[in-house]
Amino acid sequence: MTEKKKERIDIHAYLAEMEDIPGTRVFTAQRARKGYWLNQFAMSLMKEENRERFKADESAYLDEWNLTPAAKQAVLDRDYNAMIDEGGNVYFLSKLFSTDGQSFQKAAGSMTGMSEAEYAQMMINGGRSPEGVRSKKGGY
Amino acid sequence: MARVTTGITSSHIPALGAAMQTGKSRDDYWGPVFKGYDPIKEWIAKPENTPDVIVLVYNDHASAFDMNIIPTFAIGCGERFKPADEGWGPRPVPDVIGHPDLAWHIAQSLILDDFDMCIFNQMDVDHGCTVPLSMMFGEPDEWPCKVIPFPVNVVTYPPPSGARCFALGDSIKAAVESFPEDLNVHVWGTGGMSHQLQGPRAGLINKDFDLKFIDMLINDPETLSKMPHIEYLREAGSEGIELVMWLIMRGALGDKVKDLYNFYHIPASNTALGALILQPEETAGEALDPRVVHSGHSLEAAE
Ligand SMILES: [Fe+2]
Numbered sequence: 001m002t003e004k005k006k007e008r009i010d011i012h013a014y015l016a017e018m019e020d021i022p023g024t025r026v027f028t029a030q031r032a033r034k035g036y037w038l039n040q041f042a043m044s045l046m047k048e049e050n051r052e053r054f055k056a057d058e059s060a061y062l063d064e065w066n067l068t069p070a071a072k073q074a075v076l077d078r079d080y081n082a083m084i085d086e087g088g089n090v091y092f093l094s095k096l097f098s099t100d101g102q103s104f105q106k107a108a109g110s111m112t113g114m115s116e117a118e119y120a121q122m123m124i125n126g127g128r129s130p131e132g133v134r135s136k137k138g139g140y
Numbered sequence: 141m142a143r144v145t146t147g148i149t150s151s152h153i154p155a156l157g158a159a160m161q162t163g164k165s166r167d168d169y170w171g172p173v174f175k176g177y178d179p180i181k182e183w184i185a186k187p188e189n190t191p192d193v194i195v196l197v198y199n200d201h202a203s204a205f206d207m208n209i210i211p212t213f214a215i216g217c218g219e220r221f222k223p224a225d226e227g228w229g230p231r232p233v234p235d236v237i238g239h240p241d242l243a244w245h246i247a248q249s250l251i252l253d254d255f256d257m258c259i260f261n262q263m264d265v266d267h268g269c270t271v272p273l274s275m276m277f278g279e280p281d282e283w284p285c286k287v288i289p290f291p292v293n294v295v296t297y298p299p300p301s302g303a304r305c306f307a308l309g310d311s312i313k314a315a316v317e318s319f320p321e322d323l324n325v326h327v328w329g330t331g332g333m334s335h336q337l338q339g340p341r342a343g344l345i346n347k348d349f350d351l352k353f354i355d356m357l358i359n360d361p362e363t364l365s366k367m368p369h370i371e372y373l374r375e376a377g378s379e380g381i382e383l384v385m386w387l388i389m390r391g392a393l394g395d396k397v398k399d400l401y402n403f404y405h406i407p408a409s410n411t412a413l414g415a416l417i418l419q420p421e422e423t424a425g426e427a428l429d430p431r432v433v434h435s436g437h438s439l440e441a442a443e
């Protein structure tokens with residue numbers, strides 16, 4: 001081969017950078033694997049009959065999904081940060097908060113430690129500034 | 141010959157659909173957003189501007205595709221696509237009617253052009269696909285044109301690079317131009333702009349990044365396409381990565397474009413919103429008046 005060698009991205013450096021953002025858990029393969037059942041559970045709520053069964057007995061319904069105890073507890077508590085720690089992804093989990101009749105804004109706000117009203121006001125004021133929350137290592 | 145006459149970008153957030161359905165689209169909060177879209181709605185309703193077919197680039201938000209299958213680039217080649225039930229029942233909007241002849245033509249052309257596409261026939265389309273249609277066409281009994289759904293994975297990492305998306309757009313353009321029927325084709329890029337929906341950093345908005353992104357998308361997409369994922373994540377939030385899809389639209393318009401309309405607003409729920417009408421410079425129509433509309437927080441005074 002006489003062609004110029006293709007410039008490749010170093011996967012290890014790429015994945016390491018993904019972990020460098022404060023307050024953010026990028027949905028990497030590692031998280032996707034960890035959260036497989038949690039996310040598939042959430043997907044199941046796209047069917048009305050499953051939503052009904054889930055609402056009737058959350059704990060029993062969750063037991064059908066091979067969840068870790070921590071993931072199950074996080075769902076019961078509607079603790080979205082904990083669900084994301086367990087490998088949940090917000091687009092999957094949206095089926096859960098939609099089932100609860102909640103909006104994206106309420107669910108996203110619940111992960112910030114702010115009250116719903118404070119979060120809504122922050123958005124109206126132009127949102128959260130990226131200043132200081134771009135990089136853990138760089139601190140900028 | 142079919143031609144890509146226009147590129148449009150739009151937000152696709154579910155809250156926009158909800159605002160329409162619940163009659164809130166003219167209230168204090170949503171009014172400026174829908175006002176910003178009014179000129180696009182008027183423009184696209186003119187017969188000479190209404191597309192025959194839209195290649196609608198969006199990301200499936202874990203609706204048609206779960207963890208079982210994660211296609212990087214997919215194309216819907218079926219006759220029709222139903223609105224997905226995302227947990228609150230399907231959006232009450234018409235089915236999306238496909239254009240299987242053109243879709244299969246594009247799919248085959250892309251594969252021959254080294255883009256190894258995933259082909260779908262049966263697929264429900266979520267808010268990513270149907271909200272932009274609602275924003276452009278309102279609440280008709282049926283959509284005024286055919287739509288080829290073109291989902292891109294931006295959920296599970298890694299999504300495709302900006303450069304790959306930009307090159308894909310160019311291949312879509314070539315594919316459309318080799319379709320013998322005389323069709324007015326739009327390519328829409330949806331999603332964005334800066335937003336983060338997860339974790340303690342949720343609510344991130346970066347106006348400077350967004351406005352620069354729009355400017356570069358119009359004037360220097362080649363350089364923009366080289367921006368690495370990490371920069372999207374740091375600057376535009378974890379869900380801001382959706383913006384790579386805009387580069388597919390831009391790649392389908394050729395070297396130089398004219399921006400007919402340029403709307404930016406903060407906030408729409410958790411997001412900053414950008415909606416553009418772009419046309420290839422050689423065949424561009426008249427710009428709208430006003431051409432640039434900025435609204436929302438700290439933006440009233442813009443141009
Ligand atoms: Fe989205």
